[in-house]
Amino acid sequence: MDAREALVRRHVDAFNAGDVDRLLADFAPDAQWVTGDHVVPTGGLRPFFAAAMQHLKPHLTLVRVIDGTDAVAAEMTETWTVEGEARSAALVAVLDLAHGRIRRGKVYREGSADA
Template structure:
């Protein structure tokens, strides 16, 4: 599987709300940073499950730049919070190790606040 295919599979798992499949793509010691917030070690499953249940997010992929061990993805995220539909452009940089995502850094246009 190519690095780009791994990221596409990861995004599909995110969009379908499949936390188990999402976690399967993450290295056991993966780190996740969105904006200025780094998800504490060992809490990624809870982080994603809570976001999926409360915000119903969806990611639309526009393009992937595959640097083999590092992949950049340009996306649009849409979600609903307190009955309001929201949207933001974002770029995600994924560092890969052993065929899995070892680190993700998410750069979001505007505020990452729900």
Template sequence: MTPTDATAVVHAHVRAFNDRDLHALMAGFTDDAVWVTGTTTVSGRAELTALFAEAMRGLLPTLQIHHLITGGDRAACEMTETLTYHGERRTCPITAFYRLRDGRIASAKVYREGSADVV
């Protein structure tokens, strides 16, 4: 995978996330993808779909990419996430590290400043 391909994969992921297009978002993951954020680890299409569907409904999150570094099948991204938690709009600096396979996300680990848990 070329750096341009990895860049395109991450940008497509963020675009689908911001558009709240669950179908397009899930198309960007391998069937056995693993997602780790805070104390939550989910794996497989069904768990990922449930995680993102709930976040899109409850938190109304959006992402803004600030820096993206890619190399082969890896990508590291510094972003800002804006979300609603208990009726309050919050902006959180986050970083995400992606491992890609066959042009899709195979795993991701997300860190939110202080903690990846929204509390």
């Protein structure tokens, strides 16, 4: 496993563990995250991920990583719960990398990105 795939696997493991500190360790300080039409502003990653982990209890299952050197695509399945109802969607996250850290993430979700 190369360093880029290891980074994706660390990201998914930290996400699934609900460990925001570990999740953010692989992001560049000025990282941007885009999901659906929502752009998380620079500096807003901690509250964004903490709220999602607390309220939706999401879980990612990694299907495969496609290595594009300075960018990787991670195909995944996400499951989460809203008001006691389990939901699931296929998604692809395209991660732009710089110096071994995530500089920008863009999530493409099957169906609506609304929880």
